[in-house]
Amino acid sequence: MLTVSGVLVFFVVSLLLLEFLKLQWMRRQFPPGPTPYPIFGNLLQMNFKIHHEHLKKMAKIHGNIFTLWLSNTPAVVLQGFHAVKEGLTAHAEDVAGRPTGRTFHMMTHGNGVMFSNGHLWKQQRRFGIATMRKMGVGKKDQDYLLQEEAAHLVEYLQKTNGKPLDPAVPVVHTVSSVICSMIFGHNFSRDDKNFHRLIESFDTIAAFLNSISFFIYELSPWLAGLFLPSVKKVKSSVDFVNALLAKEFESHKEKRKLDENRYFIDYYLDEIDKTKGDADSTYDEVNLMQTVADLFVAGTETTATTLLWALLYMVIYPDIQEKVQKELDAVVGCSHVFCYEDRKKLPYTNAVIHEIQRYSNIILIALPRASMKDTELLGYHIPKNTVVLANIDSVLADPGKWETPDQFNPGHFLDKDGNFVNREAFLPFAIGHRVCMGELLARMELFIVFSTLLQAFTFTLPEGVKEVNTKFVFGSTMKPPPYQLCAIPR
Secondary structure (H helix, E strand, O other): OOOHHHHHHHHHHHHHHHHHHHHHHHHHHOOOOOOOEOOOEOOOOOOOOOOHHHHHHHHHHHOOEEEEEEOOEEEEEEEOHHHHHHHHHOOHHHHOEOOOOHHHHHHHOOOOOOOOOHHHHHHHHHHHHHHHHHOOOOOHHHHHHHHHHHHHHHHHHHOOOOOOEOOHHHHHHHHHHHHHHHHOOOOOOOOOHHHHHHHHHHHHHHHHOOOHHHHHHHHOHHHHHHHOHHHHHHHHHHHHHHHHHHHHHHHHHHHOOOOOOOOHHHHHHHHHHHOOOOOOOOOOHHHHHHHHHHHHHHHHHHHHHHHHHHHHHHHHOHHHHHHHHHHHHHHOOOOOOOOHHHHHHOHHHHHHHHHHHHHHOOOOEOOOEEOOOOEEEOOEEEOOOOEEEEEHHHHHOOOOOOOOOOOOOHHHHEOOOOOEOOOOOOOOOOOOOOOOOOHHHHHHHHHHHHHHHHHHEEEEOOOOOOOOOOOOEOOOOOEOOOOOEEEEEO
């Protein structure tokens, strides 16, 4: 006779077998890929991380469009320039969604601009882009704000008197001050405890999004919340950000003068008033709070990380740093205040900044998209609500598009006469309908801050340090390991 334990084992094995067969049947309607297994899909093969090296190996076996299974959820991966460009632009509207996973819901509840969908997303994004234009992004008005923050950073670094320092905090403060000034009209003091906790909260949230804990939470929110400290930490971070923003909103509303729109929050509150009673309107304080949080995490994390790589590369490649400085000295002089238009007469400096973005490649995998309806990607039928992952690393290091993809080479963006050239495979901000909303602001910020710093300082390794670690810290953005440098006034 079968024992109770024997019956249970038979029952579990039968369920697993049925689940395995179900997965094999389901995968027939998707592009090819590694064999998924019950419960975990391909997560075990990937060590619970969507890592660009894993994707590269899988693409060699299965081609430049293949399917991974995240538990029982299929994710179609686009690998290489051609696949990413065609996949995200041929039917751009069809793949303009965001997955509605448990983690994204826990963080945003489908509000804001980064992880929202449909009419709500379109309205919030359209408003965000239009408002940034009104506030002068891309114009001289915005240059002044960036020049001011770059000058504050120079002042801070001058006070170090060339002694070793970790540039992370001052760089993050500079970048977050730009976002704060645009949204609220003020920024936080570098010593403000709330500022430090705000940055730590965004770091926690960003790190969680491509971690083992993320996938465990997707499998079972209850178990993850019970046993994983990282889940409690990310929920606490989300709560802190929301509470701080709510406090800022209330303070701003008390001081706000009607018909005097100067900052993002003013324009949004004005839009809430204008659209009251409109059934199609999605403008409310909940979406305002989430949109602002989205702008903070996207605008601070990516630009600050890129600038930290920029300084590290200048230390590692002093000959390139010297060549940038020679161009700056020859073309604009030693006391010039930079504006974004200056990039047109500084081709080498502009090329170096672009190569920093290409080579650092801080967002290996673009934020996940989702198919809004049944569609076709590169000849494959893709059902509605399928996750689509674009491997940006495979674009920025595509050997078919870059002469020396594995080397730091500003020549990638220069022609034989030394003129700056755009490259079609330069897609650090992704492509398609979900292209980064703050792309222009990020480009302006990188150019003005980087040029200002190299005009003012020569960056070197501390005395006695011969080499630095350049292996990135894996997360939602790929940060450089903590390092120290010396800012020597020129």
